[in-house]
Amino acid sequence: MQTPEIEVFSCRSDNYGVLVHCPETGLTVSIDAPEEGPIIAAAERRGWKLTHIFTTHHHIDHVEANLALKERYGLEIIGPVNEAVAIPGLDRSVADGDEFLFGPHRVQVIETPGHTAGHICYHFPDAKLLFAADTLFALGCGRLFERSAADMWRSLQKLCVLPDETTIYFGHEYTLSNARFALTIDPDNERLKTRAAEIEALRAEGRFTIPTTLYLEKETNPFLRAADPKIRRNLIMETKTNEEVFAEIRKRKDNF
Structure with missing residues (x-):
């Protein structure tokens, strides 16, 4: 089984677009649909035809292009059962613990309430890939709009039991701000200091900070520590x- 191919690109002001392509079958999924134009451009750049959208949550900056892309490609939209009424064009709803196939690749659904009430993440266990959207960022986590801090903490613990080598793709380029904040919480963490300097350099060059790994987040992300x-x-x-x-960490970040 070949490793899925991944294309990452910018959408809107600070969203990441992510396409995942299965070489064996030609299937291509957009993780969320933040903006129509950049998603189409990325697919055309790679010569891929979109067949699916995996929606993580209902916020407009993650579903805005659902209907346009569905009309253009006739694709299938999969999304969280607990937000089904708010997902435009939803074809199939999935719940915590569900598993389905994307070509030969197993996809596991992990419900992570906190940022929204029904947010889900998509885990490709064989490829050790996690698409965490707005639950877990590089050095951060999502703001708590619809669930409590205790709910989000429990959600993050569900992700922390995945293999350390899991590669994580997230929904927004917030990493520089997250790094600067993390140093106020964990100022003596040498690995964090090194990483923060690396992030400063990357962003100064206009380069992405995605993806990350679960091991790196466990070592440096204050929201997991x-x-x-x-x-x-x-x-x-x-x-x-x-x-x-x-x-307390989340409250401080909200006011940072």
């Missing part, structure tokens, strides 16, 4: 629960 004693001491929260520490 609420149990770390140094972070707890820095926040003067040594006796608080992980959920409470996470909530």
